Amino acid sequence: MRALALVDGEHYPEVVVETLAALGRAVDYAVVVVPADTLADGLRQRALTRRASVVVATHADADEQALVQVLETEAGYVSLIASRRRAAVILERLRQRGIAAERLGSVKAPAGLDIGAATPAEIAVSVLAEIIHHRRSAKMDTLPAVIEARDPMCGMLVETATAKYRSMVSDRPVYFCCLACKETFDEDPGRHLASLEG
Numbered sequence: 001m002r003a004l005a006l007v008d009g010e011h012y013p014e015v016v017v018e019t020l021a022a023l024g025r026a027v028d029y030a031v032v033v034v035p036a037d038t039l040a041d042g043l044r045q046r047a048l049t050r051r052a053s054v055v056v057a058t059h060a061d062a063d064e065q066a067l068v069q070v071l072e073t074e075a076g077y078v079s080l081i082a083s084r085r086r087a088a089v090i091l092e093r094l095r096q097r098g099i100a101a102e103r104l105g106s107v108k109a110p111a112g113l114d115i116g117a118a119t120p121a122e123i124a125v126s127v128l129a130e131i132i133h134h135r136r137s138a139k140m141d142t143l144p145a146v147i148e149a150r151d152p153m154c155g156m157l158v159e160t161a162t163a164k165y166r167s168m169v170s171d172r173p174v175y176f177c178c179l180a181c182k183e184t185f186d187e188d189p190g191r192h193l194a195s196l197e198g
Contacts, residue, residue: 015121
């Protein structure tokens with residue numbers, strides 16, 4: 001189960017956290033909202049793995065301490081909802097406190113994809129979009145590359161691993177998108193060989 005932990009603070013507009021929690025649940029994340037003042041206990045109760053996403057949204061002096069505690073976990077995605085200026089100040093303080101550069105570099109601050117979000121609800125959408133993008137990108141890194149070949153008859157790209165229609169020409173496989181393209185090619189392969197080089 002994918003996990004999304006929201007570190008909430010009393011000073012931040014509640015609609016961001018509420019909307020992000022609702023959106024997260026809608027796309028099947030196990031969402032937990034942890035008040036900043038009980039963060040240490042909340043983190044101890046949950047073993048955050050690389051699959052976990054944590055969004056710090058205290059918008060108060062608790063941001064820095066919350067990030068210190070969250071960065072001690074294995075959470076794969078960590079972000080801070082803050083202005084660019086405030087985020088830069090907090091990240092610099094964390095660097096001065098000795099947080100490893102590699103771990104610090106993984107913090108998304110300010111949180112969210114740059115979609116021009118202005119309202120709290122739009123900010124929540126941009127943050128969830130970034131979480132999904134991060135998760136999907138990580139999965140893509142572990143998948144083998146898709147190898148494609150061009151159908152010499154129609155020019156369509158065909159995945160070689162799953163291609164249903166193939167022919168062999170001089171010990172070289174030729175891939176087709178459909179039976180009609182294969183049959184046309186097979187009638188006179190020599191005539192269509194030039195298409196293979198293009």
